[in-house]
Amino acid sequence: MTPQASLPMVPHMGDPHDQTWISDHGSPRGARLAGMRAAIGTPALVLGASYLGFGAFVHQAGFDLWQGLGSTTLGWALPGQIALVEIFAVGGSLIAAAIAVGLANARLLPMVLTLMPILRHDDPERKPRLAHYLSAHFIALTGWANAMQRCPDMVPSQRLPYFLGFTTVIWLSTVIATAIGFHLVSVLPAPVTLGLVFLNPLYFMLLFVADLARRERGVALVIGAVLGPLLHLVSPDWGLLATGLIGGTLAYLIVEQGRR
Amino acid sequence: MLSAWYFVLVGALVTYAWRWAGVVLSGRIDPNSRAMRWVTAVAYALLAGLIARLIVAPQGALAETGLWVRLVAAGIAVAVYFLCRRSIPLGVAAGASWLIAVSALMPSAP
Numbered sequence: 001m002t003p004q005a006s007l008p009m010v011p012h013m014g015d016p017h018d019q020t021w022i023s024d025h026g027s028p029r030g031a032r033l034a035g036m037r038a039a040i041g042t043p044a045l046v047l048g049a050s051y052l053g054f055g056a057f058v059h060q061a062g063f064d065l066w067q068g069l070g071s072t073t074l075g076w077a078l079p080g081q082i083a084l085v086e087i088f089a090v091g092g093s094l095i096a097a098a099i100a101v102g103l104a105n106a107r108l109l110p111m112v113l114t115l116m117p118i119l120r121h122d123d124p125e126r127k128p129r130l131a132h133y134l135s136a137h138f139i140a141l142t143g144w145a146n147a148m149q150r151c152p153d154m155v156p157s158q159r160l161p162y163f164l165g166f167t168t169v170i171w172l173s174t175v176i177a178t179a180i181g182f183h184l185v186s187v188l189p190a191p192v193t194l195g196l197v198f199l200n201p202l203y204f205m206l207l208f209v210a211d212l213a214r215r216e217r218g219v220a221l222v223i224g225a226v227l228g229p230l231l232h233l234v235s236p237d238w239g240l241l242a243t244g245l246i247g248g249t250l251a252y253l254i255v256e257q258g259r260r
Numbered sequence: 261m262l263s264a265w266y267f268v269l270v271g272a273l274v275t276y277a278w279r280w281a282g283v284v285l286s287g288r289i290d291p292n293s294r295a296m297r298w299v300t301a302v303a304y305a306l307l308a309g310l311i312a313r314l315i316v317a318p319q320g321a322l323a324e325t326g327l328w329v330r331l332v333a334a335g336i337a338v339a340v341y342f343l344c345r346r347s348i349p350l351g352v353a354a355g356a357s358w359l360i361a362v363s364a365l366m367p368s369a370p
Contacts, residue, residue, distance in 0.1 A: 057320070063264045070265070070268040070269075074272035075274075075276075081271065084267055084271040086319065088264055094266055097267050097270055097271065101271045102277075107306045107307060108278040109278045109279075109282045110300070110302050112278070113282045113285050114296065116286035117291035132283050133283055141307065189364075190363070191361075191364040193321065194363050195356040195360035195363075197321070198318075198330070198359050199352055199356050201318075202355045202356060204307075204311045205334060205337065208307070209338065210346070219301075220300075220301040220302075221307075222308070224304060224305030224306060225311070226312070227305070228308065228310065228311075228312040232316075232317050239313075240313065243305060244305050244306030247301075247305030248299075249301070252297060255297075
């Protein structure tokens with residue numbers, strides 16, 4: 001199931017107004033349904049599997065079911081959630097938890113910043129509205145990567161409905177999986193749990209393989225993948241942010257150089 | 261000990277704060293500007309770094325699996341992905357199956 005593979009590669013340059021959109025779902029409603037269909041299957045299953053692991057993890061850490069569900073519904077973004085539960089489990093302070101979650105989730109800022117203008121492409125208002133503030137809650141890696149691949153080609157009025165259709169499905173699947181994982185904690189054999197937890201990085205990795213072909217993304221992806229583990233050795237706390245800033249700047253300079 | 265609810269709420273607030281800041285700033289930056297191209301590069305580098313770290317230096321129980329086991333799993337996932345006409349589900353399933361098989365057969369893989 002690789003719908004993006006069937007789309008022809010179209011460069012997104014020049015004036016967006018004299019472009020015909022190659023992806024048209026007929027109506028915003030049709031786009032929402034298309035988003036939901038795209039999410040049912042691999043995205044919902046892989047994220048669900050990852051959150052089975054999270055549900056089991058919060059149980060071991062001493063959260064009750066509702067606290068685990070609270071984290072998945074309100075603080076949705078797995079690396080930050082794991083950091084939060086780890087700190088709670090070792091008896092860390094609230095401040096330490098806030099800093100750890102802040103560092104783990106800082107990536108959400110550039111992600112929202114890049115996706116939001118694509119989602120509200122034909123919006124005459126510059127100021128974001130309540131709907132945009134609410135939609136931002138659903139921006140996390142899977143939905144973001146999918147929307148960054150699919151939405152630039154889509155009729156502008158259909159983009160936000162498509163994105164929300166996609167993300168509400170995977171968000172719901174993570175909520176349900178958190179509850180199931182919480183109860184499965186003692187049932188699953190350890191190797192299976194490991195495999196479930198490892199589904200997530202494998203899935204994210206393959207999601208981005210499709211982006212390697214676009215030069216302005218591919219360069220940043222390759223540099224980031226090399227710098228990430230290296231800078232993690234230098235500083236487990238700040239390594240990721242440094243990877244983004246140093247790797248991103250380097251990639252930006254390389255791509256800009258190539259434009260001339 | 262503080263109730264875990266405080267942690268849940270602080271985590272939610274901090275997480276949403278980044279998203280909120282992204283929405284606010286997105287209304288002020290021209291999507292076609294050089295600044296936005298830089299932000300996009302930062303986002304992709306950050307995410308690639310995060311994924312590489314999840315594979316090379318994971319936290320929790322995964323840390324006890326051998327690095328080579330995880331790297332081979334990633335290699336298998338990429339190979340199967342391309343061999344099966346860019347199938348993400350088959351790639352992911354193949355990589356995870358390898359990891360499960362190795363951890364089941366060699367509980368203390370180096």
